[in-house]
Amino acid sequence: MTDQIVAxxxxxxxxxxxxxxxxxxRSPVHSALSLVVVVxxxxxxxxxxxxxxxxxVQVIVYAGAIVVLFLFTMMLLDLRRHETERTVHRRQIWLAIPIAVLLFAEVAWIAISKPEISENLKGAFPPQTIDELGGSAQALATVMxxxxLLPFEVASVLLLAAAIGAMVLARNPDEESLASPPDMIEDAAGTDGSSDQPEGELSETPATHG
Amino acid sequence: MMTRTELTLLVPEIIVVAVAAAILLVSVVSKRDNRWLTLMLGIAGALAAGAFSLQYLDIDPTPIFSGQLTIDRFTVFLRLVFLLVAVATLVLTVDQLERIPFAEFAATVLFSTVGMMLLAGATDLIMIFIAVELMAIPVYVLTAFTRFRRISTEAAIKYFTLGAFATAVLAYGMAWTYGLTGQTGLKAIAESLPAIVDAPDIEVLLALGLVLVGMAFKVAVVPFHVWSPDAYDGAPTPVSAFMSVGPKIGAMAMLVRMVGMAFEPVSANIQVLLYVLAAASIIGGNIWAVQQTNIKRMLAYSSIAHSGYMLAGIAAATVAGTGDRPFYTLLYYGVAYALMNIGAFAVVFVMERRTDSVEISAFRGLAQTSWMPAVMMTIFMLSLLGMPPLAGFFGKLFIIQALVGADLGWLAVVLVVGSVVSAYYYLRVVVYMFMRNPEEGADAAPFRISDSMASVIFAAGIGSLAVGIFSNWLFEIARDSVLLASF
Known part of the structure; x- marks a missing residue:
């Protein structure tokens, strides 16, 4: 028991x-590395x-995948330029601190004063059920x-939709005009010549009223 | 365990996912954005999914996949509504917005539709959460589809950020619910709540309140509406039509399941919250709509007001002894709202293509140049306003009846006063079209509307009329849908 408390x-x-x-x-890279330690x-x-x-799962997903993704993003976006971000977000602090205190108080309140809620949290899988099933991985797999099963499968559709959305949004606009039918290329060339950033409403066809 | 029956009942959703995947594959193989083929695939898929759903119109409520979904007539009814909305969006876009990749657009619309269809039947917190996300994430992407316009990207960022925030709040509320009851199934939650609650307990209020706030963001209810005018304005207009209808009805359906099933034992605790949200939406939406000069923003605020009307219906359902009546008035209202709002956005889209403007002043003298869109827009505006014999009138009438039946006369008065205020901004469009001359220098020649756009506008216009004139017929179907449902 004391070993556990020490640990x-x-x-x-x-x-x-x-x-x-x-x-x-200050540095976002150091921030991400601290996050690895937390994880x-x-x-x-x-x-x-x-x-x-x-x-x-915690190590593989968070330390392995997500933090690496953070670091890649920082590397690609060169976030060192934004080290003064804290001065920009000064006002948010006055909202963030009360919310953080509130959330902490809430957790403390549940943990200390409401033991019957923590009892409920054990749900359908108290420790002895998990042992009977042969461990937490087996218990999780059995439920999942x-x-x-259905939410698990639908989550894959969700990921597919998100991946397609990300590709659509990240694709180079020039490739898009190349992929469209030939007559559209002429149009695109026409607008590209007139302005670099066609920001006007639906300016893909040159406005030729009147 | 999964059985064949369970899979059979899920066939409509499977078809729509398969069609979305097929559309993407075809676009890769054919190398070229074959828009009409994509549209045909989409329509065929929607028809097949609809036909399969219709087979189970008279089904007894059947929980499938261990209660993750419940297939009942409520689910079937809403599946059909969502499929219609998706098809209308695709038809409206097919020969417009030439610079966007249509195959990806269609697939994204269909993915979002699957999310809504699943949400209509979801009766488990986990399923609800996944379905809400599957409904919402594609819509964020759709908003940014015309990202060569800066306003579109800006709208998508705002929508995404606030939508993600709302999701977090919703998940937090669900976590509280699970923490209190140890259950994720809505039925099981309802069974275990009475043992926990003796008085208006602060934990239950917190759980319910957080879920409600999360949903209030998704349906755009005052004061959680700030994203919606920007999102509707910046999104491509067919997407504005889609997202003003589909996710809104989907989230309302989820709220009906939550209030009607899971939180039924404690629904009295959230009455006040629902009253305040509904009244604030009706008042705020209508007052802000009056001040708009951009018609897309005006329709955004008008749809906030309509969220308020629908929420008033849900509020009526929380009053003890009202039975299920408020729920089926909501189903009717959902259909009416879908028809008239999609129609209105379709006409706005026509005008946007024509004049490059979404200002209300662009409608000046429209009746003189092209009478067809002017007449149709009049139908939609009058229906949104609530003129008999159009769909919107009966929708409001049924909700007012439900409110009076629930002894919520004051909320009914707020609803009527709100509708009177809304007359100003709806009728202003009609006055501009019929009683003003076109602006100096504007092109006065009549213009051709593409067949696909015209078909959506006509279908929505005829639908608004028919749903109004045959309101009893649809109302009975809606009533049976709720009476045959599992709450």
Missing amino acids: FTYLSIVASVAGLATILV FHVAGMFVLLGNGFLAA FTDY
Whole structure:
């Protein structure tokens, strides 16, 4: 038991400090790296709670994929120029601090004064059920591929839709005019000649009224 | 466990997803944006999905996939409405907006439609959440489709940011609900709530309130409406038509399921919140609409007011002893609203293509140059205003009856006063079209409207008339849809 308390103390202190560092350090790259530290230590907490699967997912998805994505975005957008962002967002702080305090108070209130809610949170999977199923990964898989099979499948449609949307929005506009039928290319060439940025309402066809 | 019956009941959604995927594949193989082929595929898919849905019109409420979805007539009814909205959007766009890739456009519209269809039947928090996202994310993309216009990109960013924020609030409310009850199924939540609630409990209020606020963002209800005029204005006009109707009715359907099933034991707790949101929307939407000179923004505020009318219907349903009547008035209202709003945006689109302007002044003297769009726009404006015998009149009438039946006379008065105010801005368009001369220097020659646009406008116009004249017929179908449903 004391081992667990020592481990929990270590994990929670480092996670909290790294969490503060994530929002306080100046460089966005350092911020992202602090986030990796947070993620690893939260994963450690999942291990302490006996959920190895969630810990692995936490490391693979957050540390492995999402933070790497952050770093790539920063590299590609060259975010070093925006290090003074905090001065720009000064006003938001007055909204952010009360909300953060409120959320913290809420969590503390649930944890301390309402033990019956935490009891409910165990839901259909109290620890002994999970043990019977053979571990948290098995328990999760059982639920996901039986009761929640449909949302799981629909999530793949959602990802497909989002991927197509991202491609449409990220595609180079010049390629679009090349992909359209030949008569459209002439039109596009016509408007391209007149202005670099056709921002007018639906200016794909030259306005020739009257 | 999944069975064949369950899959059979899901065939309409599967067809629509398959058609969207087929459209994308065809566009890759044919290398060229073959718009009419795409449209035909889309219409064929919608027809097939609609025909399959109709087979199960008289189905008893059937929970499938462990209660994730419930197929009942309510689901079937709304599936048909959403398929119609999708087809109207595709037909309206097919020979317009030449610079956008139409195959991707069609697929995105269809994905969003699948989200709405699933949302109509979703009876589990997880399913509801995924369906809401599948409905909303494609619409953010659609808003930005004409991204060579700066206003379109700006609108999409605003819509996306606030939409994501609303999703977070919604998810938070759902998490509270799950934390309180330990259940995700709406039925199961309703069963376990009475054990937890003895008085208006602050946790239940918080859970319900957060879910309600999240949905209020999605349907654009005052004071959670600020994104909607910018989004409607910046989006390509067919998309404005789509998003003013589809996601709004989808979110309302979800709210009906939530209030009618999950939160029924505690719905008295949120009455006041619903009253305030409905009244604020009716008053705010109508007053702001009066001040608009841009017709797309005017229609955006008008649709905020219409959200208020629909929310008033849901508010009536929370009053004890009203039964299910408010719910079927809502279904009727949804159909009426879809027809007249799509029609109005279609005429605005015609004018936008014609004059490059979405100002109301562009409608000056339209009746002298082209009578057809002028007459049709008059039908839509009068229907939105609520003139008999048009669809909008009966929609409002049924909601007022439901409100009076629920002893909410004051909300009915707010609704009527709001409608009187709305006469100013709806009739102004009619006055401009028929009683003003065209602006100096404007092109006075009559102009041809493409067949696809004209067919949407005519269908919506005839629909608005027919749904009004045969209101009893549709009202009975809507009533049976609710009575045969599972709440």
